[in-house]
Amino acid sequence: MAEKITLAHGSGGKASHELIEGLFVAVFGSRSPGVLEDSAVLEAGREKIAFSTDSFVVDPIFFPGGDIGSLAVHGTVNDLAMRGAEPLYISVGMIIEEGFACRDLEIIVRSLKKGADAAGVEIVAGDTKVVPAGKADRIFINTTGIGLLRPGCDISAAHGRPGDAVILSGTMADHGATILCQREGLQIEGGFRSDSAPLNHMVAAMIREAGDAVHVLRDPTRGGVGTTLNELASASGVGIRIRETALPVRQDVRGACDLLGLDPLYLANEGKLLAFVEPGAAGRVLAVMRKVKHGENACIIGELVADNPGQVILQTAIGSSRIVDMLHGEPLPRIC
Numbered sequence: 464m465a466e467k468i469t470l471a472h473g474s475g476g477k478a479s480h481e482l483i484e485g486l487f488v489a490v491f492g493s494r495s496p497g498v499l500e501d502s503a504v505l506e507a508g509r510e511k512i513a514f515s516t517d518s519f520v521v522d523p524i525f526f527p528g529g530d531i532g533s534l535a536v537h538g539t540v541n542d543l544a545m546r547g548a549e550p551l552y553i554s555v556g557m558i559i560e561e562g563f564a565c566r567d568l569e570i571i572v573r574s575l576k577k578g579a580d581a582a583g584v585e586i587v588a589g590d591t592k593v594v595p596a597g598k599a600d601r602i603f604i605n606t607t608g609i610g611l612l613r614p615g616c617d618i619s620a621a622h623g624r625p626g627d628a629v630i631l632s633g634t635m636a637d638h639g640a641t642i643l644c645q646r647e648g649l650q651i652e653g654g655f656r657s658d659s660a661p662l663n664h665m666v667a668a669m670i671r672e673a674g675d676a677v678h679v680l681r682d683p684t685r686g687g688v689g690t691t692l693n694e695l696a697s698a699s700g701v702g703i704r705i706r707e708t709a710l711p712v713r714q715d716v717r718g719a720c721d722l723l724g725l726d727p728l729y730l731a732n733e734g735k736l737l738a739f740v741e742p743g744a745a746g747r748v749l750a751v752m753r754k755v756k757h758g759e760n761a762c763i764i765g766e767l768v769a770d771n772p773g774q775v776i777l778q779t780a781i782g783s784s785r786i787v788d789m790l791h792g793e794p795l796p797r798i799c
Contacts, residue, residue, distance in 0.1 A: 475685025476729075476790030480694075499698070500620055501542040501681065504612060511612035513548035515539060519604045524571070526645045528638075528657030529733075531604055532574030537659050537733060538684065539608035540582045544663040545680040545736065547618040547670060548610030553579060554588040556605040561596040571602065582661035584608070613670060622678040623699030625769040628745035630738040632665065632752055633658065633711065633760040635688050639730030640716040643723070651722065653715025660734030660757045669738065672751045676744035682736050686790040689728035691737060692775045693789040699739075703775045705765030705787070729790045739767060 471478035483499070502515035517538050524531040536553065543550040555575060559568065579586050637658040644655050662682065669677055679699065683691035688710075696703045712720075712727045720727050734757055740748050745763060752758035775787040 471791075473685070475731075476690050479685070480789070499694075501545040502548070502608070502610070504546055504548075513543045513546045513550075513610040513612055514608070515542040516605065516607040517542060519606070520600065521642065522600065523642070523645050524567075524601060526657055527641055527655060529659040530571060530574050531602065532571035533578040534657075534659050534733060535604045535606045536575055536578030536582060536584070537661050539606040540584060540661045540663050541682045541734075541736070543608050543610035544661075544666040545618070545682055546610075546612065547616035547666065547677075547680065548612045549667070550582060550584045550608055550610040550663050552587045552609045553584050554590075554607045555586055556590040556592075558592050558594060558599055558603040558605075560599040560601050561593055563601050568602070571604075578661070582663055615675070616670065617675065618677060618680050620679055620681060620695050620698035621700075623695060623701050623739040623767050624678060624741075625701055625767050626742050627678055627739040627767040628742055628763050629692075629703060629705060629765040629767065630740055630745065630749060630752070630761060631688065631711065631764050632662070632736045632738070632758050633734070634713050634716070635683075635710060635732060635735070636712060636716050636720065636727035636730035637735075638733040639687065640719050640727075642731075643725075644719060649719070651715070651719050653713075653718065655715060655719075658732055658734035658757075662734065662736050662757060665736070665752060665755045665758050668751050668755050669748050673740065673744040673748050676741040677738060677748065678741070679739035680736055683732050685731055687727070687729040687731055688735075688737065689726070689775070689787045690790040692787065693773075695737070695739070696775055697773045699767070700772045702768040702771035702773070703765060704768055704778065705775065706778045707780045709762060709764040711760055711762055711764075728787060742766070 472482045502513040505512050505514055519531055519535045521531050539553055540550045641655040641657045681691050692703050752761035777785050777787045
């Protein structure tokens with residue numbers, strides 16, 4: 464453990480994992496497997512529910528493609544969907560800084576409602592706290608979500624198998640690049656727009672098509688695709704091979720990353736998912752994804768292998784290979 468908390472501890476990378484595993488998991492413990500999943504699966508009578516909580520501190524709070532309100536709903540809905548659950552209910556807690564504009568608050572509240580309606584969930588509880596000026600950064604939002612697990616559905620980060628196809632639902636780094644350009648006032652040509660979106664409808668279509676052939680789902684938010692693949696490789700005890708030529712990145716996003724020395728593999732996404740799918744069903748799942756909203760650019764980027772368990776290997780465009788490690792430090796703070 465470091466002596467003090469740094470921004471890197473909130474990056475989703477190595478420092479985050481050290482904090483979570485070395486302190487929170489060590490102290491709290493857990494009676495259920497999958498403690499580091501996007502949501503916990505709990506038994507409630509004869510039913511199984513998915514339960515998740517998250518906090519949102521994005522800067523700026525308004526950005527092309529959304530705002531902190533829609534982002535909060537989408538993030539919570541997606542965490543439930545990544546376990547194969549049907550999201551049902553959300554609570555919303557707000558910490559608001561004294562002096563925050565009521566007009567901006569109204570916009571955020573309406574955005575929360577619009578996002579919930581689009582995802583098909585209800586906002587059923589909440590809390591509001593106001594703190595003195597200078598004690599917060601305008602507004603922080605905490606959400607908790609509950610969803611109903613589909614019968615027979617058993618999707619988990621630990622269920623990847625050698626041979627599974629790795630599917631990415633669309634272009635990488637759209638959210639991270641958009642937030643960076645907005646916050647720093649970068650005048651880079653392009654149509655930068657966050658990909659923030661609910662993915663539960665896409666997941667439902669995937670499960671209807673392929674059922675238990677869908678082994679793993681995860682949305683690559685903080686730490687991006689690179690860090691998320693490392694988490695999944697470790698959880699499943701497999702190696703992952705991906706192809707650089709297959710990785711989808713918008714040209715404007717790639718240009719911004721090249722200019723700033725950033726790797727799109729490590730920038731956040733808020734409306735994309737990674738799926739590990741049995742090879743025999745991968746084509747059908749891919750076709751279904753491409754027919755639904757937010758999945759039009761889905762593609763297969765690699766496969767799971769028995770070699771090098773816990774490692775992610777990138778085959779470069781020139782034919783060489785390199786290890787894709789988990790994110791170090793914090794290249795882009797306060798993105799979600």
